[in-house]
Amino acid sequence: MQSFFLRVVLCGALSFALPIIPETDQITKGDTQLAEKYLHNYYPEPEGTPVLRSKGNNNEMADKIRQMQEFFGLKVTGQLDSPTLNEMKKPRCGVPDIGEFRAARTLNRWPRNDLTYSIQNYTPDMEPADVEDAIERAWKVWSDVTPLTFTKVSPDSADILISFVAGYHRSNRFDRAFDGYGGELAHAFFPSFGGDAHFDEDEYWAKDLKGTNLFLVAAHEFGHTLGLQHSSIWGTLMFPTYVPSNPQTFRLHEDDINRIQYLYGPPENDNDVYFNDDDDQLESPQFPTNSPAEEPSPDLCDPHLSFDAVATLRGETLFFKDSFMWRINPQRRNIEKGPTSDFWPVLKGGIEAAYELEDKDILFLFKGQRYWATRANIIQPGYPKNIHTLGFPNSVKKIDAALFDKDTKRTLLFSGDEYWSYDEAQNSMENGYPRKITSDFPGISSTVDAALHHNGHFYLFSGSKQYKFDSKQKRFTGIKKSNSWFGCR
Known part of the structure; x- marks a missing residue:
């Protein structure tokens, strides 16, 4: 059976005509050339396909783009849109993603161990x-x-x-x-x-x-x-x-x-647990399909479900509950879930508050009197720090919720029945705080469990409900279940 690399050589240097691209994506000629090369290298034609089959054929190229989009879990459009192009620009392995190669015991494995x-x-x-x-x-x-x-x-x-x-x-x-x-x-x-x-x-x-x-x-x-x-x-x-x-x-x-x-086959002494040389169990920054955990995962569509923290991270939305985390990526169909410690091994328990500074690519995570700054899953040097270094009085023992207001460049931090405003540019608390939550957000009768700024609105989570707040008009515009983000009713 021929390898993927031979299949790439057989394909040759073709000139594909890409499907019409929406003007809003502002795809350049260089982007188009990059996409053509990408599809030829990693989504080659099956062996024996005439070279001329794909020349100038928008339908064939749309099919190739759909193949790539489906493989990566992107929205399948058949068009070279921005999410597709962004995926193509990422560093990657040189082995093609498709082909006739399959995991067959007899042909594609070593004959000895x-x-x-x-x-x-x-x-x-x-x-x-x-x-x-x-x-x-x-x-x-x-x-x-x-x-x-x-x-x-x-x-x-x-x-x-x-x-x-x-x-x-x-x-x-x-x-x-x-x-x-x-x-x-x-x-x-x-x-x-x-x-x-x-x-x-x-x-x-x-x-x-x-x-x-x-x-x-x-x-x-x-x-x-x-x-x-x-x-x-x-x-x-x-x-x-x-x-x-x-x-x-x-x-x-x-x-x-x-x-x-x-x-x-499995190792001779397979116990399903793998350790490093120091006998510390290895942990993954990505979520396994069924990650081992000491406690059962919460039912995502439980009508009484509440969240401990909600935040964005590089275009995704993260939901924290106990020791678990869910990730919603708008470009992917599936919702990922797993223990928070699979992504941040040093954080064994639940996250209580979180917010992202998108322009700095930093996510802040709060737990008890400490907080961490992280880029993706890499904890930054010098952390954790004590929350009181932010300017909180000693009476504050933990942060219940946090959100960064992109319009004002302020971070709102909730604790008990009060909240503070932190000026990210000045790295200091604003004067006039704390203020009572009910004074500025009337309608919430209890504490805020989690908070999020999304599309110009605040989302304040309290128990099993989330309150949508128009930050410009200073009024609530709707109430839904906290887990409505997941299609739960």
Whole structure:
């Protein structure tokens, strides 16, 4: 069976005519060219398809875009809209997302469990010892959940060759090319084509998140080396795009485990729990499909359900309850849920308040008398801090809710029956506060559990109800169930 890389070579350099694009998306000629290249590389025509089939055919290209949108969980429009283009611009793996390759025990797996590898050369971006450590830990991701073993040997006797290359290069029977910094980070061959893995030397490789993390990319590529195709489930290791996440708290997604064990089976002593060398259980910055937890997940459509905190994060909306979190992404169909500690391992319990400063890409999380600043799932240096450093009196023991008003550039912080206004530009509390919540938000008879600023309105959550408040007209405009965001009635 031919590999995906051979399929890309057979496709050649085609010239696709893309579907008509809405003017509101302001897609440039360069964007169109990027999309054409992306679709040719990662959504190639099936083997044997005439080259001329796709030339000038808007319907064919619309189908390709729909394929890509469906794979990534985007709204399927068949048009090169902004969300689709943004996904195309993200750094990713060079293996195509579609093709005839399937996880078959006989054709796309190694015939034995004891495999060897060799590192052909080293990137100057990292110390050789750090490269070796990242590669070894990347193999361990897969050996922890299978009976496979991986041993570093000399190049002449290795099953799998690992190298850092730039631009055009040749491996096995295929000429391949990297595209410079960004874009395609790495690619690997499937078992039937030797399993070699290549990393683009034009990237800046790092052992942490100050560059492209070698461990995360290598673990993904080694999945291909072992026979895995890309996954369409966001949060899996085998998802095509690179998602920076703390390599020290990484845990393999359940879907990745199920697929690799389909090929090779579970480890000989499988107890479904995996540990690192320090016996600290590894945790994932993405949500497994069924994350283990000490308590049952709340019923999302329970009519009495209340939330502890609500906030935005990079276009998503996060809902916190006890030790769990739900994520709504407007470009994805499915609602993700899982323990909060899967995303922020240091936060074992529930979040009590949260708000985002979008222009700074910072999310603040409050719990008791401490608060954290985080970019995505990376806690920033110097945190946690005490809430009293913000200017609260000692009588305030915790923050119940918080929201950032994009119009005034003030953050409203609720505690008990009072609230404060924090000037983000001046980094200080405003004079005249605290004020009684009922004075400025009449109609709420109890405390505010969670708060959110969305599309020019405040949403104040109290118990199982949410109150929609027009911040300009200073009046409530509606009351709904707190979980109405999820389509619950």
